[in-house]
Amino acid sequence: MIYNFMTDSYKTIAKFQRQEQKILNSRFIASAYPVLNKDEADKYIKSIRKEFFNAHHHPYAYKLYFDKEYYKISDDGEPSGTSGKPILNAIDKYCLTNIILIITRFFGGTKLGTGRLKHAYFDTADLCLSKCEIIEKYIEKEIYLEFDYTYLNSIMNLLIKKKIRIKENKSDFLVKMSLYVRLSLIDELKKELINITRNNIKIIVI
Secondary structure, eight states, X not given: OOOOTTOOEEEEESSOEEEEEEETTEEEEEEEEEOSSHHHHHHHHHHHHHHTTXXXXXXXXXXXXXXXXXXXXXXXXXXXXXXXXXXXXXXXXXXXXXXXXXXXXXXXXXXXXXXXXXXXXXXXXXXXXXXXXXXXXXXXXXXXXXXXXXXXXXXXXXXXXXXXXXXXXXXXXXXXXXXXXXGGGHHHHHHHHHHHHTTOEXXXXX
């Protein structure tokens, strides 16, 4: 995907959340999970279908990354547009991504009609998300550095100042370390590292 370097953070949920409500005798059970990719989302869909194997419908919506184009919705047998889209609308209300929300419905014998059905799915999704712990995460790239020990103190002070995490340090006769760096900080960090070492440094963005 193409990253927007001006936007290197996103909001998601911290952990699994489940909420249930009954609307006109139908049970609506919302299950929300944080996810990193499509495989994880598919895994949770299969898990819910197995857990509630006797339910009538399992519509869902999920979004990945911080780009609104990366999403998928399913009505899972409900009338078109009555479930997957309202669930996605609830996710968008909270500006979330890297999340899947599945709503399991047990039909209670009373037809809701398309209008009430849309509201039922949105309200159940909204209820679930309102109970979630929402966190902000940063999008990072790994950067490999190789430089002489002469510059170690100055570089460590820079990393501490910018709150940059060190992934690993495998130094020998040269300092060799890997960092996790927010996208928006990469260009500025490279310039400062080059300035500190007078360009006597190897910098590789992985």
